[in-house]
Each structure stands twice: as C-alpha cells, then as structure tokens.
Amino acid sequence: MEGASVSPLCSHFLSSALSKTPCPQKAHPPFSGPFHGSIPIARISTYFPGSPGPRKKNTDNTVNTEISPHRAVSAVRLLRIDQGGAFADLLNEKGRNSAKNEMGYVERTLGFRTRDLDDRDIRLVTEIVGGTVRWRRYLDHLIMSLCKEEGMFRSMEPLLLQVLRIGFYEIIKLEMPPYAVVDENVKLAKRALRPGAGNLVNGILRKLLSLKDTDSLPLPKVVGDDRSQARALAIIHSHPVWMVRRWINLWGVEESVKLMNWNNSNPYFGLRVNTAKGYTRIDLANQLKSLKVPFELSTYLKDFVRLQTGMQPARVEFGTSTKWSSLRALVRSWWPCLATRLPEVAMGSLGLPRLQQPRLARRSWQPCLVGCLRLVVSVVDPQPGDTIIDCCAAPGGKTLFMASRLRGQGMILAIDINKGRLRILKETSRLHNVHDVVTTTNADLRLYAEMHNIQFDKVLLDVPCSGLGVLSKRADLRWNRRFEDFEQLKNLQDELLNAASMLVKPGGVLVYSTCSIDHHENEGRVAAFLLRHPEFAVNSVDGYVPPEFVSEEGYYFSNPVKHCIDGSFATRMARSMETNCLQVKEWLYGMPTNY
C-alpha cells in the first residue's frame, strides 16, 4: 500500500471525492481558560500563522548523540503534520525505510542528525506522534494556561510548540520519568532552536510537573449552559467543540463522554484466519501465543482475533498470501505499538526474520474497519454465483471479503473514481487469488450508471463519509473534519445512491454503508432515498448480522460505546420486481477494463 494511503479511511476518500484537501489546523484552537503560574518568556521569535515554519538549515554532518532520536523525529513529524505535509499514522508502514526517511526530514529541518532510530525509538515515535495529535486540544490548553499570556502561545513558533506538546504528552499521558523528559526536551529546544527556547521549555515543563504533583492541572470545569459544558468537555477529552455539541444533542453527556473515551483509546486491529485455506482460529491463537503477542478472540467474528495497538490499524490476511514467517515479520513491524505497553515483550529477543516480501505483505493487510468490514459484507451476503457491483470499492477491503465468499463462482465489478487505489485493489485481488472473480473499472459511478444499461444481483455502495465512527483509528481525522462537510457529503451520498440504484436488477439488493455514527449520513440518507425511490424497500438485516447490531428499523449499526468496535452503518434495500435486465455475466466477460 502506498505511503499516503496507510489509513485510507473516509477522510482521504472524502478529500478526493469533494476535490478539496482539508487542511490540518495551523492556527491554535481558541482558548478560554485561565493562565496559571506565569512563565517569563525571553526571546521567543514570532510565528505568523501561515508562515512556513523553520527554514531548511545548513546540515551539520556530525551525528548529534545528545538529542534522543525519537524526540527529534517526533517533533519534525508533528511539524509536518501541522503544516499539512504528513499523516499521523504512517511511521511503521515501511519499517526501517520509514525511519530513515524520518531522519532525512530531521536533518533537513533541524540541520543535524541523531543516531538512527532503533525499534524502541520507532514505537516511541509512533506513540508520541499519534498521542500528541489526538490530545492536541487538551495539551494546548495546558500549555496555554502555563504561558504568561495568550498572545505568547498564539505567536509561539511551530517547532517550539511541538517540543512542548511532546513534553506535556510524555509527562501527563505516558507518565515517563519527568526529569528525563524535561532534560531531553530542553536539550532539543536548545539545539534545534536556541538557548532561550530551552529555558522556556524548562520553565513550563517544571511548572507542569509541580501542578501534576499537586493534582492541580488547570482543566476547565464542566458547568454552565450547554455551550460552556461542550467547550469544557472538548478540552478535557480533546475533540472539536462542534463534534461534542452535536453528540451531546444526540445522545447526552454521558454517552458522548464514553464515545470520546473510545476515540482516545488505542485502536484494535484484527487478524482474520483464512479458513478457506484450512487454518483455524486455534492455529492462529497458538501462533500468536508462541510469539507472545497478547490477543483476544473476537466476540462477534468467529475467524478473527483482536490485537490492540498504540496507533496503527491493520488487517493481516492470514494463511492466504501471508505465510507464517510473514506473519511473524508483520507482527514484528507492527509490534512496536504493543510493546510500548507491554515491556515484557522484548523486540530484539523475538529474533524474527525481516520481512522478505514487503510488497506482498503490505498488500496482505489493510488499515480498515476490520470487524465492521466483515459485518457489512455479511449484510450484502454474497453467495456463489452472484453478480455484484462494489460501487466505491477502493482500496478493496470489502471487495476482497466478498470475493472470498463467492468461492470462485460469480463476478464482482469493482468501481472507483480513484485510479491509484483501484490499482491496489487489482493487485491485492491477484495476491489473494480472487482475481478470477474481480474486475476493476476506474470511473465516476454517477457517469458510469448513466452510460451503462447493466444490472446486478447485489450492489454495495460504501460511500465516502465523515468517518466519525473510526476516530480511534485516525488520530488526526477529528481535527480535519468540519461541520460543513456534512452538507457536501449529503449531496454526494444522495447522488451516489441514485446512481447505484440504477444498477440493481429487479428483485436485487442495494446495500448502503458508511463508517459513520452520524444519523445524518446514515438513517437520514436512507430515508431521503426511499422517498425518491419507492421501488426500493428496507429488507431487515436481521439474520445477516448478530442481533445486537440490528436497529429497530432493521438497519445494521455498530456503536463503539456498546460493541467496542468501530462505528459503522449499513442498510439492505430490495428492489421490487420488474422486467428487462441485461445478462450481467455475459456483458462483463466481454467488457474491457481500464487496465
């Protein structure tokens, strides 16, 4: 999977679909809290929002052994994320190559190198970068509270702010040895900026330590009217205020807090056993035990085990293209996040081989909504012999699941507007040995449906959406999403639904799905669609998914708070019988693809 697509959840898709790139916030969020313990500030250079940040420095070829590599890399990566040049969750994707790239950025940005990152450093960077992004609002509130005045925070140069965020996160959320944290971050600020910046970091971090020791962190109280309560909760749980207000209106304070806690927890990823190749979940469990990887058997999915990571979501197709040795290597490459939390596991002592076929292995996992993905496919219920169109297919998690369920009989046409992601789907389907039933077409579904008089047994429309069900897996998504996105998404989702409906044969099924928990893009879109299309009726998902996922209206809904898996939604709508549909298989077999 290519670099920028390690977490190809809905926000990426939305960006391409809406032809706009959400810009990670550059200005710091509004602040309304008190200032505690003024720290005198000397020689802080002024940063004007929008300015490019630190300039590329002349490189000092010697390796700086005083600065801890994970802090230098984390600071530069956070800087790049803030400036829109990087995602929060990419570091482990390419293992050591990625670490080398990161050091290249350090050298170009700070003007010096540190020693190379080892496995422990990589897991620290993963943890610190993801955690700092996720907790940004909370950390910034504390940093601002400890500055002499708000203007000082607002004009703080970006690199200095990242160093402080890292220090605050390490002290408060990671509970790392405090004086080492102070010392190391002071060194980084002095070397990367100037001595005065180091003094400032020293003063603010020490003030934080004393407040933490006396349990008097300057956090807001949840009091007052709805708006004030939402503001306070948004700081305490580090979410955008508009999101908190929306959730409180929908579900009340208690549920909203539970949801935010879920979003702030480390995500799970799942390993699916490929039972088609004769492996059982017990085989996988034994293998993980021997690797000393803690896992849980998934409650709802009988061929999955769940691993909890620091940051990274992934799925490993176990026993298909990934062999045991590759699994070991994959676990190793993903292990850092786990090992941070489980020090009894020594990476070095596992003695696992390096990944022999990185390309293959990368194609063998996907950052996706593992449990939800599986359940949405159950709603489609692919059967051998079915003709299926996956209307927004890339990068293909659901296509591949569906293809495996066809057992070589039937046909899936996978359409996506994004050519690059579709290419990944095509390659992966080959690696998974399901390419004989999967055909890919690069097209805008809306145009495709108008231009082709063709209909299918089952139509899956997994639309671009807000991704609000997967915030635990996407550290930065909450900051990139805006309230206005819903309106743009609504129009796109309605148009895609109209187009997809044209591709359903009489008596066939249309499944509409999202990775959102927001009723506006879930039930709201379905209700509007049914008004526009009386030829469709809801077909309950009861019997297709476990009963705890079936809503009163007969929709599938996974609620992170209730089910402890990512939030997602799907509805099954059957088209009434009509005549005159084309023979899909004949048509497809003769059809040229775009590759």
Ligand SMILES: C[S@@+](CC[C@H](N)C(=O)[O-])C[C@H]1O[C@@H](n2cnc3c(N)ncnc32)[C@H](O)[C@@H]1O
């Ligand atoms: C939620 S993602 C699909 C995820 C995919 N079903 C899976 O399981 O991997 C939405 C996809 O819709 C695609 N998309 C957006 N607008 C589209 C359009 N007009 N026509 C076809 N695909 C579109 C995006 O490129 C993106 O890949």
